[in-house]
Amino acid sequence: MSEAIRAGEAEPLLRLSAVSKRYGAATALHPIDLAVTKGSFTAILGPSGCGKSTLLRLIAGFTEPSTGSIEIAGRDVTRLVPEKRPTNMVFQGYGLFPHMTVAENVGFGLTIARRSRSEIGERVAETLALVRLEELAGRPIQALSGGQQQRVALARALIMRPLILLLDEPLAALDLKLRQAMQTELRRIHKETNGTFVFVTHDQGEAFSLADNLVVMNEGRIEQIGRPQDVYIRPKTLFVSQFVGDTNILEGTRRSGVVELAAGPRFASAGPDGKVTFVLRPETVRIRPAQDLPSSPIAGITGTIEELHLLGDGARITVTAPEGHQLIVRLPNPRFGDGLAPGIRVAVDWADDALTEVGAP
């Protein structure tokens, strides 16, 4: 018994194997593999048209894959119709039933499943309490605000106790304040229901604040999968480094274990010879006025401050090196006495591990 449970935990709850989707000659999704563990909160992040919504629709069963198979809890659901899958979805436009009240919307799935009136009543009340909409049970859908409709859509899916809750850009239609509040709510509900959530978004801030597992997609391919902080610190591709946060791209050449960046610095780095690309997060760059330099040469670059933007919670500085290379530096806490201003000559450098090599674009 306990062994079976342990085996069940080792198995991912959702497994996609070589799943692809073509529409005629156009490929929406190249063959991908993806595993989602039970209890995780997975964000599928990518620009519009990257195939992330297609991926979600494949999991929900609204689209059949051209190749590959989809398994949920060890069961092959590739050819299963959406109504038979243990998944429920929160749709981007919510898709609430306009001719029903809030309670009727939330109870719809159980009504279809022919549950008893009392059970439906109980679970509707319980789920509405979970999304904090108890008072609105009898209201017609049209009388609700966008944020409230969002919660109804969430409750309507959650009441089915899905093995996997799918959310398609769930917060896209809400304004900033409401979006932040709903992010907190989603995290709380994820914890309280002990559920497995997979959501699609194009907003990296949303992905980072919600997810514990990040899938970055581009042009129908998965670029990187990992914990959000790992993806941020160690992007695998140029696309990921640029899509997820601000970045500096440094190109160079490697010859027998020594890299020489076009912008100047040389350092030891193992790998095959040839052209290389490194990325450098702006907040990992150190900066100081050039006259403070010790006489010995440093690993960094010297240049002139081109622009200095104060951002309220920090500053964004653009440094131009003599050869025209530009570097963006972010300082979390600019001190105005430290002599940084446009036109000033500065030296910038970074810790050895701040540079991350990425695959060719």
Place this chain on the structure above:
Amino acid sequence: MTRRLVWPLVMTALSAFLLGPLILVVVFSFNSNELISFPMGGLSLRWYHQLIGDDAFQAALLNSLAIALPTAFISTVTGALAAYTFAEWRTRFGLPALSVLGLPVLLPPLVIAIALVVLFARWLDLPLGRPAVICGHVLVTQPFVAAVVAARMASFDFTVLEAARDLGASRFQTFVKVTLPQIRAAIIGAALIAFALSLDEFIIAVFTIGGGNTLSTFVWGKIKTTLDPSINAIATIMLAMTVSLTLIALRLTRYRG
């Protein structure tokens, strides 16, 4: 000063021209006199009584209902399905397809009538009669049904269909519990419009009915022979039916679900 008076005068004259005859018809239908002329006699339901006792009228009324009901049913089913399907495609082909379906409205009814007679009598070798009239009426009422339903579908959120499936409903359950309740009013309105149009229609009916009469051909026959005030009673009945049906239909279709 005079310019300000011109438009109200024109409008009054137009209204009088349009509504005057209608009012006269209704008024004379309650007149006890033998002739349709002034001065009027007393108020009476004499012509209504006479109508109800008239076998020919009863047969015509029965024919009209036996045509209008199936017409409304068939054209509602086909027109609504067509409009729904075209809307579901959600492509640029939807609107052209709907326009093609609406072509019979642009054709002169006379052409449709002749075409049907040729089709039934010459090609299919079928007798003219109610089925032929129903065919013609479906052809001309279906576009109206499709237009009414298409207008409703324009604001239909198709996401609800996927939501219902996602929550465990089959295709059929989705249609019954989600789609139908939202477009029911438009469909009933469309059916009433089709019914009213069929009841009124004359040209196709007179060509394809073969023997017998519908209400409209019955009135036409009566006008040719006698100027019996009972035609005012028929006209009033038909007026009341079509106006009330259309009013109900308008109310229903204005419903935004």
